[in-house]
Amino acid sequence: MNVDELRKHAAALRFTPQEPVRWLAPKELARTAVKVGLAAVFAGYSDKREIQGALEMGLLRAPLADPAAEEIWIDFIADLGDGFEATYSVASALAADRLAVAGAGSLPRGSLLVLGGDQVYPVASTTAYEDRMKGPYRAALPSAPDQPLMVALPGNHDWYDGLTAFLRVFAQGRRIGGWRTRQTRSYFAVELPQRWWLVGLDSQLGSYFDDPQRRYFETCLSPRLRPGDSVIVCSAAPTWVKSDMEADAFNSLHWFDRNLVRTRFDRESGRREETGASIRLWLTGDKHHYARYAERLPDDPAGADDALPPDPRRRQMVTCGLGGAYLAATHRLPKTLPLPPATSRMREKDDPPPGFALAQHTYPGAEESRTLARAIATPWSPYWLPRRNRGFAALTGALQLVLVLLATGAFTVAEGRFHPLDALRRAGADDVFGLLCTSAALFVLPFLFGWSRRLLTGQRPRPPSGPVVAVLFQSAVAVAALSVAVAVARSVPLSWNRLWILAILLSVAAVLGALLGSQVFALWVLWTHSGTVAEWQMSGQSIDDRTGFLRMHIAPDGALTLHALALDGTCRDWLLDEVADTPAAWTRPVPGTPPTVRPIEEPVVIAASGRPRTGPGTPD
Structure with a gap:
């Protein structure tokens, strides 16, 4: 038994x-x-x-x-x-x-x-x-x-x-x-x-x-x-x-x-x-x-x-x-x-x-x-972070959902719309491309800043770590999830009920946030070389x-x-x-x-x- x-x-x-x-x-x-x-x-x-x-x-x-x-x-x-x-x-x-x-x-x-x-x-x-x-x-x-x-x-x-x-x-x-x-x-x-x-x-x-x-x-x-x-x-x-x-x-x-x-x-x-x-x-x-x-x-x-x-x-x-x-x-x-x-x-x-x-x-x-x-x-791997810690994946999904909603509001204001769904459904391919570029920039920025600073001080370049980097990475995931939500909204017929569309978009954001957010967090943990965060590399897996x-x-x-x-x-x-x-x-x-x-x-x-x-x- x-x-x-x-x-x-x-x-x-x-x-x-x-x-x-x-x-x-x-x-x-x-x-x-x-x-x-x-x-x-x-x-x-x-x-x-x-x-x-x-x-x-x-x-x-x-x-x-x-x-x-x-x-x-x-x-x-x-x-x-x-x-x-x-x-x-x-x-x-x-x-x-x-x-x-x-x-x-x-x-x-x-x-x-x-x-x-x-x-x-x-x-x-x-x-x-x-x-x-x-x-x-x-x-x-x-x-x-x-x-x-x-x-x-x-x-x-x-x-x-x-x-x-x-x-x-x-x-x-x-x-x-x-x-x-x-x-x-x-x-x-x-x-x-x-x-x-x-x-x-x-x-x-x-x-x-x-x-x-x-x-x-x-x-x-x-x-x-x-x-x-x-x-x-x-x-x-x-x-x-x-x-x-x-x-x-x-x-x-x-x-x-x-x-x-x-x-x-x-x-x-x-x-x-x-x-x-x-x-x-x-x-x-x-x-x-x-x-x-x-x-x-x-x-x-x-x-x-x-x-x-x-x-x-x-x-x-x-x-x-x-x-x-x-x-x-x-x-x-x-x-x-x-x-x-x-x-x-x-x-x-x-x-x-x-x-x-x-x-x-x-x-x-x-x-x-x-x-x-x-x-x-x-x-x-059976020890993958969201698989081994399902509660953490749920937490990440909820966090990403909040970030996506905030990013949606900012995108709505930028588009000059009064309703978020209208902004998402009427966005063009250039808007999707712009969101993806923003997400990529948030990922790359910590590397460029960290490596350039270490090179200027004569130190060996090292992958970035730290709370600020973790926040930027999660923000990048939120923008990437928003771009996917925009692509999904553009493909939904205009005759669909807005509540159904909203439920679909929120589900997409939550699932992508749980998976991508957990993966990005795991990569950040893996890149960290010392301290409590580095210990999460193994404690997060609970290998017994x-x-x-x-x-x-x-x-x-x-x-x-x-x-x-x-x-x-x-x-x-x-x-x-x-x-x-x-x-x-x-x-x-x-x-x-x-x-x-x-x-x-x-x-x-x-x-x-x-x-x-x-x-x-x-x-x-």
Whole structure:
């Protein structure tokens, strides 16, 4: 059965399966805009992090079933609370006792599940968490004898209600199916086997760490770090990538590294002292793709950024936001990153800054990413903008209808007529030609103006972007639709009823406006290279059949092996299964044909701090 049929069993399932969010639908655009606006205005008043200082402060340990274990398997997933089919397909793979990976045998389920942010879309609420995250994950793993620990970071969508729902779900020690939650705040520190540490940072709403969070890590983490300890840091966004455009984006994470991991404040001496620990792996979601940056080592040959050889000594920065939300592009990722950049305004920073290079394998690959991005403006693609977002097409049609009516009024005045239909029906071929020329001029004008300005300033010409260009393009579509309306009016017999003629002309304008207006908008989005508009290239398509997660293993010798895994599709066919091992029997969905799980790249080996080792890595 499909999602629509599953909804009929919502009472038995204990949640209502949801469709993926259509981000360019008028309802979602309006609702998200209001929530984002309110969050921006009231963020300083609703920020729950300041009052979290009154909550219990404690260090977590994993695995729960055996705190003295010499090894551990860890799962990381982010951006997961969107449509049911993608979310539950990934949750089912995470919940399997042993996960079969094509060409790589099988891997055991993680004893620790890390949720890297955006556990719910489009905005946080108790109902949204229940339907888009808790319900699917509870059904995927109703119970587990090994009691895997679940920790979560809030993303920007979790923050839109000021963390109210997030803290109720993840910070009250409640079970989510077989997973157990133990954190008491929106950030955490977990002690792992072999002197590894997992740290989750809540860095939303600003570039500085709030005082309760700083004191938490000064109390629970820094004093316990010893020489040779290794740290995994999870953050809500890949600020290392953002630093390519915003020089200060990485500042807060670099400050955390320098002041709470590599050094600590000794209250007795009043000085800072070295801890001997280091961050070996940075993890994040937020961007819905897989990308890995590997550290350049001092002995790497110059100019080797595009082909760094595998080396366990390298620190890694990984973005993996494949938990079930729409797929994001990878073809515009920067190839190299000095962190922090030389232009950063940090007073104390590493000099020279360490460099990181983008690894060879991303998901999707760069060429596939370009092809997928173009689909939003490809009429025969199932991801074409008006086909994927029918509400947006209706909005565009209504907007174009208004513009056509305004243009009709202006044309009527220019023709010296008192009735619009008379002006349209008595227009000549030269009038149609003039309207088409006006439409073409509105299309060409932004290119001529933008290119000439860039040439005069010595910059490389680039297709235009910006709100003004979008308005001119839509105006051009309105004039083109008016010219078609004039041609249709001229071909209608004079004996026809005016109301019928008006209905025909308005229908023509609305249909052309919906199709051409949406197409022009899609082309404008496709031409934009950065910012929110550029992100619409992929979010407007809501591609939910490319998902994945990370599975990591800390071995008894201290080495961490990172497995980047992708599902080769999303399950669309579901069966119902009775769960009888709980006090009250209930029903859960089961994938009819579970997707095959495949490795995105060869496993990446990361040596622990101060303990370099040789072994298989992955080509960078």
